[in-house]
Structures are given as structure tokens and as C-alpha cells.
Amino acid sequence: MKTYDYIILGAGAAGLMLAYRMANDMFFSDKSVLIIDKFSNKGNDRTWCFWEESTGEWDKLVSKTWSHIYFGGEQFSKTIPISSYQYKMIRSEAFYTSLWKTINEKPNFTFVEDGVKYFTELENKVEVITEKGNYLGLKLFNSLPNTKAYSQQEKYPLIHQHFVGWVVEVYEELFDDTTATFMDFSVAQKGNTRFMYVLPIDKKTALFEYTLFSKTLLEQSEYEDAIKDYLKKKKITEYKVLETEKGNIPMTSFKFSDLNSKHVLNIGTSGGWTKASTGYTFTNTSKKTNKLISFLKAENDLSKFHIKSKFWFYDLIFLDVLANHNDEGATMFTSMFKKANFKTIFRFLDEESTLLEDLKIIVSVPPKRFIQAFFKRLFFIR
Missing domain, CATH: 3.50.50.60 (FAD/NAD(P)-binding domain)
Incomplete structure (x- = not known):
């Protein structure tokens, strides 16, 4: 052989x-x-999306870019120009x-x-x-x-990032295709962390993705009903579904x-x-x-081939909080986007941030839950 x-x-x-x-x-x-x-x-x-400054290795394969992102939370909503960055698909x-x-x-x-x-x-x-x-x-x-x-x-929490997406075509130019909706928490949370993720491909076509960070999955109809309700709320009543997708990404x-x-x-x-x-x-x-x-x-x-970094511990603490207080995800993300600069957030999530930038992210989120999770992990208390 x-x-x-x-x-x-x-x-x-x-x-x-x-x-x-x-x-x-x-x-x-x-x-x-x-x-x-x-x-x-x-x-x-x-469909893979990522943010990147200026040009990149995979640009020849990129089918769409956005120069703005929209974040929607109950206490803070904003369309953010991301200047030197682009959000790429x-x-x-x-x-x-x-x-x-x-x-x-x-x-x-x-x-x-x-x-x-x-x-x-x-x-x-x-x-x-x-x-x-x-x-x-x-x-x-x-x-x-x-x-x-x-x-x-049971040592490390497991959260599922699960979603169903529809690529929707409408009959008029309704979409702003310069702006990707990063997270829209205006959907009912129902005890979880739930949001809509929207990628307008052109002025008549967009991907609407109903996404959850939670421990359990939903029935297919629940995802689809949430997309229908969101489209209705946006006064989109006449449309054609061109493609569908679904996924489940482990977060652990x-x-x-x-x-x-x-x-x-x-x-x-x-x-x-x-x-x-x-x-x-x-x-x-x-x-x-x-x-x-x-x-x-x-x-x-x-x-x-393994280098343990500070970001592994940051993710662990965040997932501890999300697993034990899943209904507070929208509050955590909203606080971060309200208080921290988007470049700091991007660099932090790309694991390229300095210690000073890490501190800016840490102080941007509600402290109580993270302090509790930190000391539990520090002293190996479950």
C-alpha cells in the first residue's frame, strides 16, 4: 500500500x-x-464573511464588499462607517x-x-x-x-451559533447595498441571544439570516417564521426566495x-x-x-503546533457568561459597540489587539458577570 x-x-x-x-x-x-x-x-x-483593512490575499474571490456596518440594539443603534476596513463576502x-x-x-x-x-x-x-x-x-x-x-x-461550555438564511429578491430597489447589518437585536430574544444578520448583495437582493447564540436548536419553522416577521416589520411583503442556507457552528x-x-x-x-x-x-x-x-x-x-494565547482565556470567560446568562447577550454586545471603537473591536476579535486595546474592550462590557466568571475560572470553581 x-x-x-x-x-x-x-x-x-x-x-x-x-x-x-x-x-x-x-x-x-x-x-x-x-x-x-x-x-x-x-x-x-x-458564505464566508470577514473584515479586512485595504486589499487582501483573497480579494479576487470576493463577490461583495460593504463600507458600513449597522448595529441595532435596544439602547444603542448606529450605522458605522468602517473607513479603512471593508466587510467582505x-x-x-x-x-x-x-x-x-x-x-x-x-x-x-x-x-x-x-x-x-x-x-x-x-x-x-x-x-x-x-x-x-x-x-x-x-x-x-x-x-x-x-x-x-x-x-x-462539562469543563468548557458549548454554545451553538445556529442560523437559517434566505437570499431574498424584491421587485424594487429597497436595499442599501453599502451597509451590512452586523447584528440587529430588535427581534424578540425569548431568553436567548438572537439577532438578524443582513447582507444586501445589491439594491434588490439580500441575505437575511436569523441567528442565535444558545445551547439548544430550534425547529426549522421557528427560524423561517422569524425571517418572515422581520421582513414584514421592514415592510417587505412581496419577495422571492432565491436560495436558503442553514448552519450550526460550535462556540467553545x-x-x-x-x-x-x-x-x-x-x-x-x-x-x-x-x-x-x-x-x-x-x-x-x-x-x-x-x-x-x-x-x-x-x-x-x-x-x-499550538500556542496558547490570552485570547483563549478571554473567549472562555465570555462563553461562561453567555452560557449561564444567555438572555443577556444583546446587552453585552450593545454595550461593547456603544462604548468601544469599531477598529478596537475588530482588532480584538482578530486577536491582534494590544493589552491597552484589550482593556478598552473589557471596560466596555457590563462588569458584574465577567468578574464573577473570571474568579470562578481563576479558582477552578464551577
Whole structure:
């Protein structure tokens, strides 16, 4: 049986981005890389959004940008010009097509359309067992979900960011396509943290996404009814639903690095690359895959690809508060956007902020719950 230098399980954002970076780096030109996924063509199964200053690596794939964001809370609402930043959107089909084009040009890359059953670590390699056969690799990068790892433990809270979205087309030019609605908390909270997220693609087309940060999911009809009610409140009564999407992103500070080993590295959401306190993944994945490429040139032990930072602890405290006081999420976010500069917020969420900027964020949120959560974690009290 052939032994590959690298096996990548999953050809979503993380797996494909890692393969793409390998394909563009001469260091890996003599390395054999196997990618395994059930589907080679996933189409527009994802929409990724992120903020960025000026131009960026993925600009050629960006389908829409916004120069303003709207935040709507009970005590504070504002349309915010984000000046040097832009809020950017990438549709997954364009992303997949572009990256596959580069990867497919490299003869040392192989793709197998197959379903993975499990993998097992041997003495100096990893064996992957699929529905159609077995494969051996010296190193394995796994982006396939292992929900049991974080859902069947109690040390770290798990909040679901779950949503249903409709791409809606109207018959008149009703939308301001320069402004993305970041969070609109005007929807009924019902004991949770609930908001509408709206991305106007043009003046007649927009994505309306009903989103929750909560421990439990809803029935499909509840999400859809909330979107209908929001459209009605905005006096949008005649429209056509062009596309629908749904998702569930885990928000947890579970130590995913504990699942890694010398020969196996979990990547993407399965590796904890999703920003725990927000659910944003694309920017983190771009940064992490860049760092991983540099790491692979110098190191052999994948378990060492982990750097614990202050932001992990910040996210942990935030999720502790959100898990125990889920009905206060709107108040926390509103206070932050009211008191802190948007650039400070963006830098903080991108894990690029200085200690002074961290303090500005910390004092911008209601202190009581965070102080309680901080001392409970500090002294290991649940």
C-alpha cells in the first residue's frame, strides 16, 4: 500500500486552503498529498464573511464588499462607517473552483471521492479507513467533525451559533447595498441571544439570516417564521426566495489541541480554528494555514503546533457568561459597540489587539458577570 507524505481529510475551507498553500510552495513539490472527501464539487454550500483593512490575499474571490456596518440594539443603534476596513463576502463555489484549479495542476496531489469511516495512528504513520479502501500517510490533517469530543464534556461550555438564511429578491430597489447589518437585536430574544444578520448583495437582493447564540436548536419553522416577521416589520411583503442556507457552528473553548498527536493535527472547526466567541472562521483559517506551512518546514511533531494565547482565556470567560446568562447577550454586545471603537473591536476579535486595546474592550462590557466568571475560572470553581 502506498504511503503518502500527507493526507488531508475534508476539502472544505481548511483542508482545501492547506492543500492550496502546499501546492504554491516549492518545499512540497516532491511530497505526495492525498485529499479525501465525499464530494469534489460542493457548490455554494457556504458564505464566508470577514473584515479586512485595504486589499487582501483573497480579494479576487470576493463577490461583495460593504463600507458600513449597522448595529441595532435596544439602547444603542448606529450605522458605522468602517473607513479603512471593508466587510467582505466570498461565496464558496468561487473559492472551491479557484483553489482546485491550482491544486489539480500539481501531479503530486491526488483526490479520492470517498467517505471516511475512521483513522487510527500507528507507530510512525496513520491509517485511514474509508468506505472504499484504506490509505496510509506519514502525517494526517483532519477537518472532519468530532462533535463528541467537545459535546460530551462539562469543563468548557458549548454554545451553538445556529442560523437559517434566505437570499431574498424584491421587485424594487429597497436595499442599501453599502451597509451590512452586523447584528440587529430588535427581534424578540425569548431568553436567548438572537439577532438578524443582513447582507444586501445589491439594491434588490439580500441575505437575511436569523441567528442565535444558545445551547439548544430550534425547529426549522421557528427560524423561517422569524425571517418572515422581520421582513414584514421592514415592510417587505412581496419577495422571492432565491436560495436558503442553514448552519450550526460550535462556540467553545474546549482544548482541541489535546486531540492532536505527533502524526495527527485537527484543523478548521475540528481543530478549534473557529473563533470561539464569535463563530468566525475564515480569517483564522487563513492565518493558521499560513503558520502551518512554515511549521511543517521546520518541525516533525504536529502536537507542537499550538500556542496558547490570552485570547483563549478571554473567549472562555465570555462563553461562561453567555452560557449561564444567555438572555443577556444583546446587552453585552450593545454595550461593547456603544462604548468601544469599531477598529478596537475588530482588532480584538482578530486577536491582534494590544493589552491597552484589550482593556478598552473589557471596560466596555457590563462588569458584574465577567468578574464573577473570571474568579470562578481563576479558582477552578464551577
